[in-house]
Amino acid sequence: MRDESGAAMRLEAVTKRFGPTLALRDVSLAVPPGTAVGLVGSNGAGKSTLMNVVCGLLRPDSGRVFVLGHDAAAEPEAARRSLGCALERPSLFALLTGREQLEFVAAVGGVESTTAAARVAELSTVFDLTRDLDRSVDGYSHGMTRKLAFAAALVTAPRVLVLDEPFEGVDALGVEVMKRALEQMRAAGAGILVSSHVLSLIDDFCSRFVLLHRGSVLFDGDRSALTDRARELTAGEGEQRRALESVFFGLVGGPPVSRKLRSLPGGGD
């Protein structure tokens, strides 16, 4: 069955369990072409599980995933041909060099060798990996590993990008380069699903937002819907926050974040 909605990527009532734990509960969301969708949620909300389901590392117990109209379960090769993934645990082979890693992904992703060589050279330059490109990746620092994984996700120039915490551990310059590359891909029509715990980064970059909490979608909407919801949630409060933060704190709740810690110095009493 094909998805005719025109979305770059769409999840339809996806449920995933790990034993007794319900990691995702009837999650439905769509990533339109040329749109960056920010996925936020607290620790254990199910973001990485969702990303792994989309990228084919986990099989949903029920529901379906469509990529560019292809059902990922029925047509996995067609669905993932245009999908670039940079996951929380980077998919890197320890005994390959950075250059070989990128070349391998490009080759199995169907990129012609001349184009692949040009992309490898350019991506390694902008991500400041040139000096270490011929070193084995198991000697890379955490930040370099993240940048290489990000470059590997881009090297096939995919039409759909799934990025789980791509900015984590990356220096400020690297984050800026990543954001520009993503902006270019988005402008070229790619659908991007990106997760991060840094709400300001998601708020700055994305135009659509999904809030996941304990496996369920609490909010799914564009910026105007986000602003409206934030206004509803913060009515009567004096504290000024970004709209995404207001929705996050308003819907997720949890312990009071503004209260001082009495057991620590400066806690008062």
Added chain:
Amino acid sequence: MLRITILALRVDWRLLRRAALADLPGSGLLLAAGAPLIFATTTAAYGLGQLVRQGAGPDSAMAIALACWLSIACSLVFAKASGQATVAEAFRRELTPRGIGAGTRAILQRLLDLGGRQILAIPTVLLPLGSFIAALLPVSRVPLACLAMLMFSGQGPLLLRLLARLVRRPPVLGTTLAFLAIPLVHAPTRLAALAAASVLPPGIAALMLTAPGWSAALFLVALLAWDLLLGVAAALVVERLPEAPEERSVRGGSTLGRLSSFLRALGMPAVESALLARELTVLLRWPRFRLGWLVAVVLPALVALKRAPEDDAARLLVVLGIVPWVVSSPLLNRFGIDGAGAQLYWTMALPSEAVFAAKEIAIGLLVVSGLGAAVGGLAAVAGLRGGVSTWTFAFVACLSYTVWTGAVGRLVSTMHAGRVDLRRLSGSAVPPPAALSAALGAALFVGPTLLAAIGIGAPPPESFRLPWLAAVPAILATGAWALTRRLSHLLFVDRRERILSILRP
């Protein structure tokens, strides 16, 4: 002889002193003394044996040969196994504490710091002395050969690395190459020359032991030259020389890229060629596999040197069987060396058949070339005396066993995946449940083959001369292959979560 011994002792002492003063971890000190220990144990045991037997013959050559290869292999293993510093790195480090007795104090302190391990560390330091004493005993030329190899191989990576730089200089390289030809020119017979050329340096050691008068010294020089070049070659394979990364960055490109381009030029599709190139690149960089490969190629030749297989088909089977046994073990834990990289198989929805095939072809290529080298080595030393049918049976049986292991490995790898620490040389790369399954699988392969051999009326060694018997293992392997293809695909899809949960750090 005494002066050379004292010189060797001084080198050994300096090495230990530097290792201790450079504040290496405990493994560094053990490493510094470990390589001579291995050699010393071998040579000391031999020396005692010689005292009893009072004579040297082919067995002497065998002992020297084993000692020689073992010392090269073990010195490299020790260097890598420490995982933190090689002897060469120790040598380059700045010596901080100076003064009389500082070295001795540092060594003693290091020994004390090792805690319970001094039980191992103290004899480690002392045993090389025993080997030198054994070398001084007047028991033929064996101690001389031992000492020569100790000087060049026993000291391990330090000397190899230092001499590797020297060997690059044209005059040194020219002289060394000239020495290489000595055994071929001075060997008493053509057969001896061939033997020397095919299993160097053990062959030269054998020549040296039996050569009359001063020509033994010529063979000794040749032995040192071969030892040096082979040691450097092994070092290049097992641990990259310091200059290598710079050269690679200047040259540009990548091994994987070049291999992949080559395979595409042969007409292989892009995805398949990339997968196969990746497998070959990873296997050839994995130290444990390279060491196994070295053993698989060298061991058959050593066994042949010890005793020619002649008509003994069973012996031939065992000798050739070493190659698939050692080399094909990665087939049983295929995703282990991929680690988190294995995620790509599923995120990019690579066809399971292509993923499996790439791993099998890569190992198959290495097994076939290993068998070829082993057959060539055996033929050069012993001649094809067993008859073509016996050799054919042995070759086909070994190849079929590899295919069988491949078929079993498809199932075992998906059912019992295990992470592999790529930096470790010790321990098994196959998880115990997978090893047990593989052992059962091997029994299912060997059993019917033996039953077929017995069923025709002749006991197995004689029946192995019947060429059509080779069809039995071949049919078994092909059948297993066909049966497991579909099942392995289903397991690949169904068990991905389990496999990845084990492989990801």
